[in-house]
Amino acid sequence: MLKGMVETVRGENGEERKIKGRVVLMKKNVLDFNDLGASLLDRLHEFVGKTVTLHLISSLHSHSAGNKLKGNVGKGAELERWITTITSLKPEDSAYDVAFDYEEDIGIPGAFLINNSHHTEFFLKTLTLDGVPGHEHASIHFVCNSWVYPSDKYESGRVFFANKPYLPAQTPAPLVPYREEELAILRGDGTRELQEWDRVYDYAYYNDLADPDSGEDSARPVLGGSSRYPYPRRGRTGRPPTKTDPNTESRIPLLMSLNIYVPRDERFGHLKLSDFLGYGLKSIFQFLLPEFTDLCASLSNEFESFEDALQIYEGGFKLPEGPLLNSLYDNVPLELLKQILPRDDEGLFKYPMPDIIKEDKTAWRTDEEFAREMVAGMNPVVISRLQEFPPKSSLDPQLYGNQSSKINWHHIKNGVDGLTLEKALETNRLFILSHHDSLMPYLRRINSTSTKMYATRTLLFLQKDGSLRPLAIELSLPHPDGDEHGGVSQVYTPARDGVEGSIWQLAKAYVGVSDSGVHQLISHWLHTHAVMEPVVIATNRQLSVMHPIHKLLHPHFRSTMNINAFARQILINAGGILEATVFPARYAMELSSFIYKDWNFPDQALPADLLKRGMAVEDPDSPHGIRLVMEDYPYAVDGIQIWSAINTWVDSYCKLYYPSDEAVAGDDELQSWWEELREEGHGDKKDEPWWPEMQTRKDLIGSCTIIIWTASALHAALNFGQYAYGGYMPNRPTVSRRLMPEPGSEDYELLRTDPDRVFLKTITARLQTLVGVALIELLSRHSSDEVYLGQRDSPVWTGDAEAVAAFERFGRELGGVERKMVEMNGDERWKNRVGAAKLAYTLMYPTSEEGMTGRGIPNSTSI
Numbered sequence: 027m028l029k030g031m032v033e034t035v036r037g038e039n040g041e042e043r044k045i046k047g048r049v050v051l052m053k054k055n056v057l058d059f060n061d062l063g064a065s066l067l068d069r070l071h072e073f074v075g076k077t078v079t080l081h082l083i084s085s086l087h088s089h090s091a092g093n094k095l096k097g098n099v100g101k102g103a104e105l106e107r108w109i110t111t112i113t114s115l116k117p118e119d120s121a122y123d124v125a126f127d128y129e130e131d132i133g134i135p136g137a138f139l140i141n142n143s144h145h146t147e148f149f150l151k152t153l154t155l156d157g158v159p160g161h162e163h164a165s166i167h168f169v170c171n172s173w174v175y176p177s178d179k180y181e182s183g184r185v186f187f188a189n190k191p192y193l194p195a196q197t198p199a200p201l202v203p204y205r206e207e208e209l210a211i212l213r214g215d216g217t218r219e220l221q222e223w224d225r226v227y228d229y230a231y232y233n234d235l236a237d238p239d240s241g242e243d244s245a246r247p248v249l250g251g252s253s254r255y256p257y258p259r260r261g262r263t264g265r266p267p268t269k270t271d272p273n274t275e276s277r278i279p280l281l282m283s284l285n286i287y288v289p290r291d292e293r294f295g296h297l298k299l300s301d302f303l304g305y306g307l308k309s310i311f312q313f314l315l316p317e318f319t320d321l322c323a324s325l326s327n328e329f330e331s332f333e334d335a336l337q338i339y340e341g342g343f344k345l346p347e348g349p350l351l352n353s354l355y356d357n358v359p360l361e362l363l364k365q366i367l368p369r370d371d372e373g374l375f376k377y378p379m380p381d382i383i384k385e386d387k388t389a390w391r392t393d394e395e396f397a398r399e400m401v402a403g404m405n406p407v408v409i410s411r412l413q414e415f416p417p418k419s420s421l422d423p424q425l426y427g428n429q430s431s432k433i434n435w436h437h438i439k440n441g442v443d444g445l446t447l448e449k450a451l452e453t454n455r456l457f458i459l460s461h462h463d464s465l466m467p468y469l470r471r472i473n474s475t476s477t478k479m480y481a482t483r484t485l486l487f488l489q490k491d492g493s494l495r496p497l498a499i500e501l502s503l504p505h506p507d508g509d510e511h512g513g514v515s516q517v518y519t520p521a522r523d524g525v526e527g528s529i530w531q532l533a534k535a536y537v538g539v540s541d542s543g544v545h546q547l548i549s550h551w552l553h554t555h556a557v558m559e560p561v562v563i564a565t566n567r568q569l570s571v572m573h574p575i576h577k578l579l580h581p582h583f584r585s586t587m588n589i590n591a592f593a594r595q596i597l598i599n600a601g602g603i604l605e606a607t608v609f610p611a612r613y614a615m616e617l618s619s620f621i622y623k624d625w626n627f628p629d630q631a632l633p634a635d636l637l638k639r640g641m642a643v644e645d646p647d648s649p650h651g652i653r654l655v656m657e658d659y660p661y662a663v664d665g666i667q668i669w670s671a672i673n674t675w676v677d678s679y680c681k682l683y684y685p686s687d688e689a690v691a692g693d694d695e696l697q698s699w700w701e702e703l704r705e706e707g708h709g710d711k712k713d714e715p716w717w718p719e720m721q722t723r724k725d726l727i728g729s730c731t732i733i734i735w736t737a738s739a740l741h742a743a744l745n746f747g748q749y750a751y752g753g754y755m756p757n758r759p760t761v762s763r764r765l766m767p768e769p770g771s772e773d774y775e776l777l778r779t780d781p782d783r784v785f786l787k788t789i790t791a792r793l794q795t796l797v798g799v800a801l802i803e804l805l806s807r808h809s810s811d812e813v814y815l816g817q818r819d820s821p822v823w824t825g826d827a828e829a830v831a832a833f834e835r836f837g838r839e840l841g842g843v844e845r846k847m848v849e850m851n852g853d854e855r856w857k858n859r860v861g862a863a864k865l866a867y868t869l870m871y872p873t874s875e876e877g878m879t880g881r882g883i884p885n886s887t888s889i
Contacts, residue, residue, distance in 0.1 A: 043127075043128035043159075044125045044126065044127065044128060045082075045125070045126040045127075045128050045155060045157070045158055045159075046123060046124070046125045046126070046155075046156075047123075047124050047125075047126070047153055047154055047155040047156065048121055048122065048123060048124070048152075048153070048154050049080070049105055049121070049122045049123075049124055049150070049152070049153050050119055050120070050121050050122075050151040050152045051119070051120055051122070051148045051149060051150045051151055052118045052119055052120065052148060052149040052151065053120060053148050054146045054147055054148055054149075077104040077105065077108070077143055077144075078104065078105040078108065078140065078141070078142050078143065078144065078148075079102040079103065079104050079105075079140070079141045079143070080102070080103050080104075080105070080124055080126070080138050080139070080140050080141075080153070081099050081100050081101065081102050081103070081138060081139040081140075081183070082099075082100040082126055082129075082132050082135035082137075082138050083097045083098070083099055083100070083132075083135055083136060083137040083138055083139060083185070083200075083201070083204065084097040084098040084099075084100070084131065084132040084133055084134070084135060084136070084200055085097060085133070085134050085135060085136025085137070085188075085198040085200055085201055086132075086133040086134055086198070086200065087131045087132065087133055087200060088199065088200035091203065094202075094203045095199060095200065095203070096200060096203045096204065097136065097137065097198075097200030097201055097203075097204065098129075098131050098132055098200070099139060100126060100127065100129050100132045100135070101126070101127050101129065102141075103124050103125055103126045103127070104124070105122040105123075105124055106122055106123040106124065106125070107122065107123070108122065119151065124153070128159060133159075133160060134158060134160050134161050134166075135155070135158070135166065135188070136187065136188050136190075136198055136200070136201045137168075137185055137186060137187045137188065137201055137204055138153060138168060138185070138186055139183040139184065139185050140174060140183060140184050140186070141177045141183045141184075142174045142175065142176050142177055142184075143176065143177055144176060145176065146176070147173050147174060147175040147176065147223070147290075148173070148174055149171075149172070149173050149174075150170040150171075150172055150173075150174045150186070151169075151170060151171055152167065152168060152169055152170060152820070152822075153167075153168040153170065153186070154166070154167055154168070166188050167188065167189045167822040167825065168186050168187065168188055168189065169189050169820050169822060169823060170186045171291070171819075171820075172184070172186070172290075172291050173223075173290045173291060175223040175290075179223040180223075185204050185207075185208055187201070187204075187205075187570075187571060187572050188825065189822055189823065189824055189825040190572075190824075190825035190826070191572060191573065191574040191577055191683070191824055191825070191826055191829070192572045192573070192574075193573065193574065193683060193689075193693055193695075194570070194573070194693060194694050194695045195692070195693070195694075197572065201572075205570045205572060208570065208571070209567065209568070209570055211225060211226075212225055212226065212227055212289075212566050212567055213226070213227070213228070213567045214226030214227075214228050216228055216262070216264075218264055219263065219264035219265055219266070219287075220262070220263055220264045220287045221287070222285070222287070222290065223290060224287070224289065224290070225289050225290060225291065226262075226289060227261065227289055227562075227563045227566040227567050228261070228262035228563070228567075229259040229260070229261075229262055229560070229563060229706050229707065229709075230259060230260055230261065230262040230263070230275070231248050231249060231250035231251045231257070231259065231260070232248065232249035232250050232257050232260055232594070232615070233248040233249075233250075233273060233274050233275050234263070234265070234274070234275040234276075234277060234594055234599075235249070235594060235598060235599045235600055235602075235615060236268075236271075236274050236599075236600045237268070237277055237599075237600060237601075238268055238270040238271045238274055239268050239269050239270050239276075243600075243601075244600045244601060245270075245271070245274075245600070246600045246612070246615065246616070247616060247619075248273055248274065249615060249616075249618075249619045250709075250710060251709070251710070252710075253710070255616070255619045256619060256622055256623055256710030256711065257556070257618075257619050257622055257710065258556045258557050258559060258560050258622070258707065258708055259559070259560050259563070259706065259707050259708070259709065260556075260559055260590065260591075260594065261287075261288055261289075261292075261559065261562075261563060261587050261590075261591065263275070263286065263287040264287075265277075265278070265287075277595070277599070278595070280595070280596065283592060283595040283596055284592065286591045286592065286594070286595050287591070288587040288588050288591050289566070289587070292562075292583075292585070292586075292587040292588050293585075293588050294585050294588050294589075295585070295809075295811050327791045327792045327793050328783075328786060328787055328791060328792060329786045329792055329795075330783065330786070331782055331783070331786070332387075332756065332782055332786075335754075335755070335756060335786065335795075336383070336387065338376070338377050338795075338796065338799070339376065339377050339378070339379045339380070339383075339754075340379070377753065377799055377800075377803060378749070378753070378803065378878065380749055380750055380751070380752075380753030380754040380757075381749075381750035381751075381753075381863075381865045381880060382750060382751050382753070382754050382757050382863050382865055383754050383757075383863070384864075384865075385863060385864035385865075386862065386863055386864060389861075389862040389863040389864070390754065390756070390757040390863060391531065392862050393495065393496050393520055393534075394493060394495075394861065394862045395861055395862045395863050396496060396534050396537075396538075397486055397493070397494035397495065397496050398493065398494065398857075398858050398861040398862075399751060400459050400484075400486070400494065400541075401494065401656070401658075401659045401660060401661060401662075401858055402659075402660040402661060402858050402859065402861070402867040403747065403751050404545060404744065404747040404748055404750075404751045404752060404758070405541055405542075405544065405545035405549050405744065406659075406660075406661035406662075406743070407549050407635070407661070407740075407743075407744070408459055408460075408461075408541070408544065408549070408639075409457055409458070409459050409486075409639070409641070410457065410458055410459075410460070410639040410640050410641065411454055411456070411457055411458075411639065411640030411641055411655055411656075412451065412456035412457055412458045412485065412640075413451065413640055414451075415435075415447060415451060415456070416430060416431040416432070416433050416434060417430070417431040417433070417458055417460065417462075417483060417485075418430045418431070419431075419462065419463055419466075420463055421463050421466060421467065424510070425467075425509060425510065426466065426467065426509050426510065426512065426513075427505065427509065427510050427511050427512030427513070428512040428513075429462065429463070429466060429502075429512055429513050431462075431483055431500055431515070432500060432515040432516075432517055433483065433485060433498050433500050433517050434517075435447055437485075437497070437498045437517050437519055438485060438487075438497040438498055438519075441487055441495055441497045441519075441520070442455065442456075442487050442497070443487070443489070443490070450487070454488070454655040454656075455487055455488045456485065456486070456487060456488075456497075457485070457486045457487075457488065457494065457656070458483060458484065458485055458486070459482075459483070459484040459486070459537065459541065460482075460483045460484075461481060461482045461483075461537075461540035461541060461544055462481040462482065462483050462500075462502060462513075463481075464481075464544060464548070464617075464620075464621055465479070465480075465481040465482075465540060465544075465617075466481040466502065466504065466513060467509075467620060468610065468613050468616070468617050468620065469481055469503065469504050470504040470509070471613050472609065472610050472611065472613050472617075473503075473504075475611040475612060475613075476611070476763065477609045477610070477611050477761060477762060477763070478762055478763055478764050478765045479536070479539060479540070479609050479762045480501035480502055480503060480536050480540070480762075480765075480766075481501075481502040481503075481513070481540070482499065482500065482501055482502070482536055482537045482540045482541075483499070483500040483502075484496060484498070484499050484500075484537050485497040485498045485499075488656060491857050492656075492657060492658035492855075492856065492857050492858060493658070493857040493858060494858075496520055496534075497519070497520075498517055498518065498519050499517070499518045499519075499530075499533040499534065499536075499537055500515050500516070500517050500518075501515065501516050501518070501533060501536055501766065502514065502515040502516075503515075503765075516766070518530055518533040524778075525774070525777045525778055525781075527781075528777045528781035528784065528785070529766070529767075529777070531781070531785060532766060532767075532784070532785060532788060533766070535756075535759055535762070535785060535788065535789055536762055536766075538757070538758055538759050539609055539759050539760065539761065539762045539789065540609075541758075542608070542609075542752065542758050542759065542760045543608050543609045543610055543614075543760065545744065546604065546608055546760075547604075547608065547610065547614055547615075547617060547618045547621075548618060548621050549744050550741075550744045550745060551593075551598065551618065552618045552621060552622060552625075553625070553630070553736070553740070554736055554737070554740055554741040554744060554745075554887050555586070555589070555590050555593070555741075555887055556590070556618075556622075557625065557630075557708075557736065558583075558586055558733075558736060558737055558887050559586060559587060559590050559707075560703060560706070560707025560708055561579075561583070561703060561707065561733055562583040562586050562587055563587075563707060564699055564702045564703040564706070564707050565579055565580070565583065565699060566583075567699075567702065568695055568698045568699035568702055569695050569696070569699050570695060573695055573696075574679070574680075574682070574683045574824075574826075574829075575680075575696060575699075575726075575730065577823065577824055577829075578676070578679055578680075578730060578734075579730065579733060579734070581813065581818060581819070581823075581885045581886065582733065582734050582737040582738060582885050582886045583737070583886055584813065584884075584885060584886040584888050585886060585888035585889070586737070586886055586887045586888060589887070589888060589889055598614070598615055600612070603797070603801060606794070606797070607760055607761065607790075607794055607797055607798045607801070608760050608761070609760060609761050609762055622710075625711070626714070626716050627708075627711075627716065627717060627718075627729075627732065628716050628718065628728075628732070629716075630732045630735075630736055630740075631669075631728065631731065631732050631735070632662075632665050632666060632669040632735060632740075633650065633651065633652050633666070633669065636652060636654070636662055636666075637652060640655070641654060641655060641656060641659065641662060642654050642655060642662070643655060649670075650666050650669075650670050652666070654666075658856050658857060658858045658859070659858070660850075660856075660858055660859050660867040660870075661743060661867070661869075661870070663850070664843075664847050664867070664869075664870035665739060665740075665743065665870060667843045667846065667847075667870075668735075668739045668815075668840070668843060668870055668872070668883070669731070669735055669739070671836060671839045671840055671843055672731050672734050672735055672738075672739070672815075672836075673727070673731045674836070674839065675832060675833065675835070675836035675839075676727050676730045676731045676734065677727050678832040678835070678836075679829055679832055679833075680723060680726055680727050680730065681723065682826065682828055682829060682832070684723050684726065686723070687721060687722040687723055689723075690720065690721060690722060690723055690725065690726050691720075691721045691722075696720065696726070697720065700718075700720040700729075704717050736887075737885070737886050737887050738815045738883050738884065738885055738886065738887075739815065739870065739883050741884075741886075741887040742869060742870070742882065742883040742884060743869045743870060745805060745806070745889065746806055746808070746869055746874075746879070746880060746881070746882060747806070747869045747880055748802040748805055748806045749799075749802050749803050749805075749806035749878055749880075750806070750865060750880045751865075752798075752802055753799055753802060753803065753806075755789065755790045755795045755798065755799065756785070756786070756789065759789035759790045760790050760794070760798055761789065761790045761791070761794060762788060762789060763787070763788060763789070763791070764787060764788045767784065773787070803878065805889055806878050806880075807876075807877055807878045807889075808874050808875070808876055808877060808878075808879060808882055808884065809876065809888075809889075810876045812874070812876070812882070812884050812888075813884065813885050814872060814873055814874065814882055814883055814884055814885065815840060815872050815883040815884070815885055816833075816836055816837035816840040816841075816872055817837070817885070818833070840872045841872075843872065844871050844872050844873065847868070847870060847871055848871075851866045851867065851868070868880050868881040869881060870883065871883075
């Protein structure tokens with residue numbers, strides 16, 4: 027029996043002094059329930075002396091290694107009792123004693139080296155040493171959180187550093203070579219296909235979305251590396267090119283999707299819902315998509331009425347008999363099918379009731395709710411203050427002709443409470459939701475597919491009670507004689523009854539379709555997932571894990587590369603789920619590249635974004651330096667409080683390590699990080715003049731705040747409300763299949779007798795709806811192991827007590843912010859916070875429980 031964790035004095039009988047510690051890890055067989063062979067082989071290796079060995083590395087004493095001095099490496103110490111661990115912590119964790127010989131030429135260790143002679147990998151969580159001579163006042167913690175593969179997979183043993191942060195120039199000299207070598211390993215040499223056990227972070231274009239070997243219909247342009255198709259970089263895999271196109275990377279089989287390469291430590295944690303997301307979607311859509319396209323085009327694939335559409339939540343539904351259903355039953359495990367498409371005792375599939383129709387089944391159809399969702403819905407980041415009338419276009423008139431709006435004063439004058447145009451503009455009462463310039467350049471091509479869609483502009487008036495009233499909707503098509511002739515537009519104004527009322531409902535639906543597509547492709551995918559991946563890569567390549575900025579940012583990268591790689595495999599690829607369920611179809615990713623041309627890093631700061639859209643004005647007397655022109659703008663009101671809390675935390679943290687601007691400019695790792703992020707990660711934007719120069723503390727604090735905001739709060743606001751608002755497809759349709767009915771047409775006449783049928787024939791079809799709803803239900807869920815803003819997955823994430831104290835203040839501030847949000851949601855003065863549908867705006871609440879809650883800000887863009 028051990029008398030204590032550490033013995034640091036020689037015993038009475040003169041035995042050698044020992045430093046004892048504890049290792050916590052997770053064995054691979056916890057994840058692989060059927061992988062008994064791995065466990066047995068590991069035990070056999072233990073019996074024959076092939077063990078897990080650790081060596082302490084000195085932070086004080088060094089030896090000559092070539093032309094460098096490297097910290098001394100201590101004698102090996104084996105993990106004790108691999109087969110029967112000393113204790114069980116969490117169900118997946120195992121703890122082991124390890125005893126090191128105390129060696130004076132080691133002194134205080136600053137790192138350790140580990141060799142795994144077993145057959146399989148394990149996930150190394152921590153090593154803790156207590157009572158180290160010269161460091162008896164506190165434990166030495168090594169927070170590892172890394173997969174350690176058998177030693178034959180590496181050229182040398184794995185090295186882990188203690189949790190004390192160091193800027194490069196302040197690193198103890200014996201540890202400097204280890205710091206530099208570790209970064210070199212993570213950068214790789216860019217010469218080969220990367221394997222599961224590799225830890226290499228490198229860049230590539232988005233050239234793996236297409237499959238040209240399968241035919242022209244599966245070909246897509248390479249995104250990134252050209253002025254025509256600029257794009258952020260993704261993680262490199264090194265797979266060989268396709269046979270047909272040497273510039274396109276070959277794809278792995280769909281059933282191997284979860285094996286797509288990302289650095290091993292970037293993979294989902296085994297508790298994460300996204301593991302299930304991966305397996306579930308991979309299985310279902312492998313067999314669903316071939317039949318999917320055909321079924322969607324058939325008239326029998328229609329909802330007959332809104333009551334019919336409600337049946338997928340209230341009464342349940344049966345999938346249509348035939349090859350599709352047989353494929354699902356034959357190829358998808360039963361337990362998985364129960365989770366993806368939950369059924370009741372009568373064999374009917376059911377989805378959870380979306381919040382938008384829980385309290386009132388028809389409130390979504392009101393103009394009030396239509397407008398409210400622009401400031402408190404799932405895409406509240408596009409609406410702008412109208413600053414000139416009529417609205418103008420920024421598209422090149424040489425290419426696209428006159429694209430100015432056809433909305434005139436006659437269309438809107440009856441809805442502005444008697445104000446003149448000048449007064450309405452001057453008092454900040456006019457707003458616009460414009461999806462015109464972003465869609466028009468691609469609309470001719472998009473409409474050559476099964477999609478039939480418009481570029482849209484919606485004008486709104488700010489009422490005295492703070493809510494918005496729609497004034498007019500403009501639907502525009504490319505000119506039939508060519509783009510250079512401008513657009514062909516029709517303007518619609520609010521109406522309640524008869525054919526005009528039904529036409530108005532359709533006009534709002536086209537706005538919903540355009541906003542849904544822009545939300546999914548631009549606001550969500552491009553502006554959070556895609557732009558964050560180069561930050562993840564550059565940080566791991568250029569900032570050591572010892573670097574304080576690495577410690578600051580690392581929690582905000584969790585699972586981002588993995589979910590993005592999986593998206594390339596099944597969601598955003600040619601013929602993937604996004605192309606099948608969102609209106610731009612095969613041009614979806616190309617369209618996102620077109621929008622990336624206007625992406626600007628400093629504008630991703632929430633205050634800058636609000637100022638750019640005219641939704642705020644600079645005001646030094648306001649708490650956050652800006653004043654909202656629309657006081658009841660829930661996304662902005664809540665967001666600016668979260669932004670401010672993040673900024674305060676980042677400011678406090680960075681100033682602990684950088685006492686001056688000179689310290690920022692003189693940090694070699696930091697400068698390499700920023701240069702690489704700009705020139706490689708966002709290489710198509712490298713020459714833009716707006717990049718911060720990273721020469722001052724202000725540059726550093728502002729840039730890190732943008733990164734954390736984007737990865738956490740912005741992504742949460744755009745992702746976790748998808749089911750609440752979009753789970754009922756008539757509220758947020760993703761596809762338009764018909765243009766507006768023309769007078770004299772059959773559909774126009776049907777508007778008189780059965781307008782709901784015309785509406786449902788126009789938007790997303792039944793099977794597309796079932797697929798889309800299943801997808802966003804999964805995307806809207808929090809996993810059981812989620813780590814939220816203001817939390818860390820380890821209490822000893824840093825050895826700096828001042829940093830820990832600042833982080834605790836950050837957590838307390840977020841708690842206060844959440845209480846303010848709850849209070850405002852209960853105050854009836856704020857009309858936009860709840861609205862006609864009785865759906866409170868909770869997407870910026872920092873905390874959440876597991877599941878689909880419509881609240882909670884995870885640290886990272888992880889789903």
